[in-house]
Amino acid sequence: MYHFIVNPKSSSGKGIRFWWAVKSELDHKNITYNAYFTRYVGHASEIAEQICNKTLEIKNIVVLGGDGTLNEVINGIPDFNDVLLGYIPSGSSNDLARSLGILKDPLKSLERILKPTNFKYLDLGIINFIDTDQAPRKFCCSSGIGYDANVCMEVQQSPLKKKLNRFGAGKFIYLAIAIKQLIGIKHLDGTVMVDGMKKDTYKNILLVSNMIHKYEGGGLLMAPNADPSDGKLSICLVHGLSRGKIALLLPTILFGKHIYFKGVEAFHCSEIEIKASQTSAVHTDGEVPAVCSHIKVSCIPGQIRMIL
Ligand SMILES: Nc1ncnc2c1ncn2[C@@H]1O[C@H](COP(=O)(O)OP(=O)(O)OP(=O)(O)O)[C@@H](O)[C@H]1O
Numbered sequence: 001m002y003h004f005i006v007n008p009k010s011s012s013g014k015g016i017r018f019w020w021a022v023k024s025e026l027d028h029k030n031i032t033y034n035a036y037f038t039r040y041v042g043h044a045s046e047i048a049e050q051i052c053n054k055t056l057e058i059k060n061i062v063v064l065g066g067d068g069t070l071n072e073v074i075n076g077i078p079d080f081n082d083v084l085l086g087y088i089p090s091g092s093s094n095d096l097a098r099s100l101g102i103l104k105d106p107l108k109s110l111e112r113i114l115k116p117t118n119f120k121y122l123d124l125g126i127i128n129f130i131d132t133d134q135a136p137r138k139f140c141c142s143s144g145i146g147y148d149a150n151v152c153m154e155v156q157q158s159p160l161k162k163k164l165n166r167f168g169a170g171k172f173i174y175l176a177i178a179i180k181q182l183i184g185i186k187h188l189d190g191t192v193m194v195d196g197m198k199k200d201t202y203k204n205i206l207l208v209s210n211m212i213h214k215y216e217g218g219g220l221l222m223a224p225n226a227d228p229s230d231g232k233l234s235i236c237l238v239h240g241l242s243r244g245k246i247a248l249l250l251p252t253i254l255f256g257k258h259i260y261f262k263g264v265e266a267f268h269c270s271e272i273e274i275k276a277s278q279t280s281a282v283h284t285d286g287e288v289p290a291v292c293s294h295i296k297v298s299c300i301p302g303q304i305r306m307i308l
Contacts, residue, residue, distance in 0.1 A: 002026075002033040002086075002113075003051045005044055005073055007065030011092045015065055018090045018106040022064065025107055031114065044069050048076030052083065059083050062113055064106070066091015067141055071285035074124070074138050074304070086113035086307045092218065093174070093286060096141045099213035099228065100308055113307050121302035122228045123212050127284060130294040139284040140304060142216040142223075145274055145295055146188055146207035147238075149281035151178050151217065153288040174217045182247060190276030190293075192237065194269045206238040206246060208274055210297040214256070216286065224256030225266065231301030232268040239263055271298045 008016035019035070026033055036047045044065070051059055061083055063070050070087060077083055088109045089097035096102070100120070103109045112118075125139040154177045187204040209216065211223035211234040226234035241249065241263045252258045259266040273296040282290045 002031065002060045002062055004033055004035045004062045004064060005038065005047050005051075005069070006035060007038045007044065007069040007090070009038075010065040010069060010090045015090045018088060019064055021106050022088065022110050025110060029114070038065070038069060038072075042072060044072035045076030048073040049078065052076070052078055056082070060086065062086035062088065064088040064090055067093055067095055067285045068287045070096060071137075071139060071141075071287060074140050080124070080303045080305065084119075084305055084307065086116075088113070095215040095218065095286070096213060098215050098219060099141070099226075100306075102308065116307040118308045120229060120306055120308050122304040122306055123231055124300045124303035125210060125212050125233065125284075126298050126300060127210075127282070128296045129282065129290040129292045130296055132290055132292045134290045134292070137284045137289050139212070141213045141285045142209060142211045143282065143284045143297060144207055144209040144216070145276070145280050145282045146205060147178075147181065147185065148207045148209055148217060148222075149283040149288060150186065151181055152283040152286050153281040153291075154181065155286075156288060172218075174220075178217075178250060182243060182250075185243060185246065186278070186280065188276040188278050188280055188293075190274055193273040193275075194235075194267070195271055202237075202239045204240050205276070206241060207236070208238075208272070209236040210234075210272060211236065212299065220253045221256035222253060223266070224259065225268075229302060230268070231299060232270060233272060233297060233299045235265070235267050235269060235272055237265040237267075239265075271296065273297075 006019045038044045063073050088106050127143050128136045191201045192199045209222050211226045213228050214226045216222045223234035276293045279293045281288045
């Protein structure tokens, strides 16, 4: 039995269009399934939790949606040992699918799920928002504090994303807002601890990205050396750059070449703690659950069993 969790609104309606194609293939093949449609923010977590709590056997959960829906599902699963996860990307950024080479064509990705040949145990990220009451959140692709999270927050609030999604150009909104935010850029000062040891105290931190996979923000190669099964976070810490240098740096992220800039530190670790003296947006898989100044991020190796 397959449990499909579908965000019909992902990428301004691509989700429902993909679902009709998938449904007709499932019916044609006489495959038994349950389909659940998300209706509001947080609903995918509730659905995933209900599916997991219903039976003790292994659950085949297939997510049809974007990175945000996948993030919600991950946050609803109480025990990953009981779950086999499939993913049909229908979002506007699809960074996880891009990193894993999951096919964009819904029928081709469905075929792989129905006849699996390859599984992968993927690392899971957990973030604690230490100076807020917000509960910890899991993430499967990326999290970050600073500039990238501020961009995510504005993208989330922008009505333009929906309009651009209709033309298949939703991810360009990230680029447009990233350029716009250069003008009033907000830096952070703070101390960074890595695997329990103080790394340094920094002035003018632009961002700290804590990556499980290589991509974020709709195709930015933020962590070109990330391996989603190595049990480590791939960190990109950018600090001490003038606005002009940041403007030069941004396009190089598309090709993962930013890591060679002075002021960019790229390294791997199991845990990172950032204590800043100002608050900032914090994102998990492109959604912004908190605005705070003190976070602790850890990597749990090989938690998510995913069909590729
Ligand atoms: N029926 C719904 N109406 C409005 N929002 C929804 C609905 N169902 C889910 N959501 C919310 O929409 C958010 C974004 O959805 P999703 O990630 O699937 O699509 P996307 O934003 O187009 O893609 P991406 O995250 O890859 O950019 C989810 O995090 C979820 O909270």
